[in-house]
Amino acid sequence: MKQLDVKLMHPRVQITKVISRIYKNGMTTTSGGNISIKDENGDIWVTPSAVDKGTLTEKDIICVKKDGTIIGDHKPSSEYPFHKAIYDVRPDITAVIHAHPPALVSFSIVRDIPNTNIIPQAKDICGEIGYAPYGMPGSEELGVKIAAQFEGTETMAIIMENHGTVLGGTDMMDAYTRFETLEFCARTIINAKTIGEPVMLTDEQIKEFQDQIPYDIERNDTGSYPPEEREIRQNICDIVRRACDQGLMISSYGTVSVRWKDNDFLITPPDVARWDITPEDIVQIKGGKAEPGKTPSRSVSLHQKIYEMNPHINSIILTQPPYLMAYGTTGVKFDVRTIPESWIFLQDVPCLEFGTHFTGNDTIPKLLSESVPSVLVANDSFIVTGDKLLQTFDRLEVAEFSAKSLVMGAPLGKLFPINDEQVEALRKKFLG
Missing domain, CATH: 3.40.225.10 (Class II aldolase/adducin N-terminal domain)
Structure with missing residues (x-):
């Protein structure tokens, strides 16, 4: 690397x-x-x-x-x-x-x-x-x-x-x-x-995952790097390092992207240890093509679709936090109704089947909205979105903290989430 x-x-x-x-x-x-x-x-x-x-x-x-x-x-x-x-x-x-x-x-x-x-x-x-x-x-x-x-x-x-x-x-x-x-x-x-009981991927599912990764990315002949674009690069690097320091990413996995202008965006590359990533490593996607000489994240097509179909989304983080992945690998419902702040930040988080994140599948871009800012993909990742990158990262932290509380609480006895009436009161006060 x-x-x-x-x-x-x-x-x-x-x-x-x-x-x-x-x-x-x-x-x-x-x-x-x-x-x-x-x-x-x-x-x-x-x-x-x-x-x-x-x-x-x-x-x-x-x-x-x-x-x-x-x-x-x-x-x-x-x-x-x-x-x-x-x-x-x-x-x-x-x-x-x-x-x-x-x-x-x-x-x-x-x-x-x-x-x-x-x-x-x-x-x-x-x-x-x-x-x-x-x-x-x-x-x-x-x-x-x-x-x-x-x-x-x-x-x-x-x-x-x-x-x-x-x-x-x-x-x-x-x-x-x-x-x-x-x-x-x-x-x-x-x-x-x-x-619960973790469900493993089959070798066939893993091969399917590897086969659908777009290795042949079209690239632009030239690139432009105005000050605001360079600032986004640094912001991405800072957030990635924070994610690594807090155990929300590991060196080999985790993708961050930020919309630059229109449907153009900046995204992290593969095959660079996340905790040492630099602004020069970040890849510009302009007009659907990558920056000259660089390779973007394997999930670049999914990010492109999310931005195209969701004008309100300006940043995306895709990663594998260990407590969230406990829910993503068991099929047990991740109920964010642990404390009021968790539900306000995340609302309800759907868990989708493995494969819905593959190139050509529009399920995730269509599902994401202001009321559904994040999704779990079984045995793969947690995908969270937001307007600003810091908001997206905050949602990631809240989600993992909530999952950790639920996992740690499970051996203590029955869990009692906030009830529907309390959730509705939160909806009216904080979400209008």
């Missing part, structure tokens, strides 16, 4: 950047987890042992030379042996991430593997997932057991019994995207099981 260009960025920088992201997102602890990169010389760069992950700096990263010489101010991670064991059996792997993210640890404790067919893109990102029997942390035995799951396969992800997970990648961003996506699947499944 562009923003973590392994050809230009030193392994120390990559490792520091990614371990910081993992820690800030609550996917490892101060002392837990370790990541490494094997460079072109065969040297392995790895996080140190017993150094705070929350304050790790580039100078803390250790280099274990190909001949075994250790360069750095600390000892290499105690789990270094299994990192080396993976590299020894899989020359195609040049980055390894090991951590104890809560949802994947839950799966490791019950000795199960998350089903990545919960959302359409995860199976392709994660691939086949292995399961390594328990071994003493830091031991050669553990390295042997983990390496055995990687050796002779194309597996890039392993659940470690009563331990956590370890993932490989062709580069650090490839490994991180896989790590984050697998933890997202695990969280979504756990949240879904709190309120």
Whole structure:
């Protein structure tokens, strides 16, 4: 991915950047987890042992030379042996991430593997997932057991019994995207099981999703970039980063667009980690064609249709918040009548069948209105709209907070939403 260009960025920088992201997102602890990169010389760069992950700096990263010489101010991670064991059996792997993210640890404790067919893109990102029997942390035995799951396969992800997970990648961003996506699947499944039983996509449905993505996008010969257009680019980047920081997007998924003028708009691209997106990455759509040399989000056709059919909509966010997706994967009704503000912001949120978001289907653009600003698409996404981008983001936050409250409340007992009479009173006072 562009923003973590392994050809230009030193392994120390990559490792520091990614371990910081993992820690800030609550996917490892101060002392837990370790990541490494094997460079072109065969040297392995790895996080140190017993150094705070929350304050790790580039100078803390250790280099274990190909001949075994250790360069750095600390000892290499105690789990270094299994990192080396993976590299020894899989020359195609040049980055390894090991951590104890809560949802994947839950799966490791019950000795199960998350089903990545919960959302359409995860199976392709994660691939086949292995399961390594328990071994003493830091031991050669553990390295042997983990390496055995990687050796002779194309597996890039392993659940470690009563331990956590370890993932490989062709580069650090490839490994991180896989790590984050697998933890997202695990969280979504756990949240879904709190309120019902998750329904998985079939392989045929996933193929149908991939086949309908418009890869061949027409492009304009030139583009114009007046100040107001450039301001929209920056606003999109700011909102995307906020969404990532709040767990409303992951690096590999989430689309934001804003109407520029008439039916022209600006939209995020695919294949750029969302938390590092820049104004230069944003793609201008003018006259139905993309900005020269750039590729817009795979959902660009849906955004185009929504703007054309809904003059009141000026911004769209499409993403996969983990609590909303619990409702989007179980068929359980997402009832926003939790508190007055939730219903005022969202009113009732329909959940549509998987496939209604595909190119050529007008169901969503026709359904969206001032009284239906958002929809859930089963096993795919939450789509929310608004006049201003901040209003759209606010609705996204309110929706996810509401879903989280409902999921957390489910084990406590019967839920009592606001009744019809109370809703009607809200409608008259706040919506006219």
